[in-house]
Amino acid sequence: MxxxxxxxxxxxxxxxxxxxxxxxxxxxxxxxxxxxxxxxxxxxxxxxxSKEKLFHQVIMEKVQQIFGVLFPIINNESLDLETKVELIVENYISLLLENPDLPIFVFSELRNNPQLFEGRVNAHLIGESSLMKQLQEKKPDIHPVQFILSLFGLTVFPFMARPMMTVTKMAATDAEFRALLEQRKKLVPKWIKLILESD
Amino acid sequence: MxxxxxxxxxxxxxxxxxxxxxxxxxxxxxxxxxxxxxxxxxxxxxxxxSKEKLFHQVIMEKVQQIFGVLFPIINNESLDLETKVELIVENYISLLLENPDLPIFVFSELRNNPQLFEGRVNAHLIGESSLMKQLQEKKPDIHPVQFILSLFGLTVFPFMARPMMTVTKMAATDAEFRALLEQRKKLVPKWIKLILESD
DNA sequence: GTCTATAACCTGATAGAC
DNA sequence: GTCTATCAGGTTATAGAC
Known part of the structure; x- marks a missing residue:
């Protein structure tokens, strides 16, 4: 098109x-x-x-795009914890490879404008999710928030650090960056599994 | 004062x-x-x-503050890999707890203005660091960049996700957030160790 | 060094012709 | 629906008095 x-x-x-x-x-x-x-x-x-109305429309669609990918996985009762993690990482990385600027954009706009999401993002939708229940059952000694921060930290952070990686030549080219992230689709679930199975 | x-x-x-x-x-x-x-x-x-000159001074001092904390650890030849990780996590989290807005600030300004750091951040300073050599020796099968992304993802991401955590009530109050991050000072090195010792 | 007043410029938004 | 021209308001930076 x-x-x-x-x-x-x-x-x-x-x-x-x-x-x-x-x-x-x-x-x-x-x-x-x-x-x-x-x-x-x-x-x-x-x-x-107005500029503001256009912006509002754009960012809301982007946020819904993210949740549209993650929610069906997080709440799918027929997937076990391990599979959920694999799917979240795989699908989220794929989405972000197509929208690499998205994480910095969303997080920095959210900082300037927290009320953008007030009321829209329901705490229960996460706290009462199937993923959370499975986590509680499998590893009650990990604070669920610590788990979520780690899962998404491992997955999302590379995109936020992208400009830094370019400057430091850690991943100078686009191809290098994509290769790293493709590899990461397997690495992150493997590491998360290590955490879940440790004591 | x-x-x-x-x-x-x-x-x-x-x-x-x-x-x-x-x-x-x-x-x-x-x-x-x-x-x-x-x-x-x-x-x-x-x-x-000018506004620009003032900004330049401020952000450069902030970046140097970060590297000032991390560099002496990363390049300290007398610390083993495990101890380096513990110290990086501990000191970086402490620094960020005093400057919680710093990560979003630095990364989003770096996106808008990559030339800010061109020439200032030397690729060799990281690639040839003591930390990297130790990593190469201990676990040659992990791509060093993957390791760095994970270490800092686990450490820094919570600060970038702070506004999101507030909105979703995952860590509504300042005290809750601080408690999570204090706990994380121990968790992250423990998890990194799992990764380093896996096969 | 510090202030008030203002210049010079930029940006979002609109009026009005087509 | 689409354009050019322009307005109104706000922002950085400076001039000039103290």
């Missing part, structure tokens, strides 16, 4: 996704989005009313 | 540290810094010439 096939509205939103995720809300100028979309500034306001 | 004891220059810089780390460069207005410092806008330019 070439750029020409998209409606103007979708062209603007796609441009907004790119620019907002790359630079953040405050550093993005509506002019940048217009230019990226190949349209003019007035059209942005014609379709989306 | 009360606020009154600080020179005007230092008051401005301290205010800049607070506001910049909390909101990022683009979202920060020089007026916010002036107000936080209890001085007037013109003085900021009198002392630091």
């Amino acid at each position: 070439s750029e020409k096939d998209l409606s103007t509205e979708e062209k603007i939103k796609e441009a907004a996704r790119i620019v907002f995720t790359k630079k953040g809300f405050a550093a993005t100028r509506t002019r940048d989005i217009a230019e990226e979309a190949g349209i003019n500034l007035a059209l942005l306001n014609y379709y989306f009313r | 009360s606020e009154k004891d600080l020179s005007t220059e230092e008051k401005i810089k301290e205010a800049a540290r607070i506001v910049f780390t909390k909101k990022g460069f683009a979202a920060t207005r020089t007026r916010d810094i002036a107000e936080e410092a209890g001085i007037n806008l013109a003085l900021l330019n009198y002392y630091f010439r």
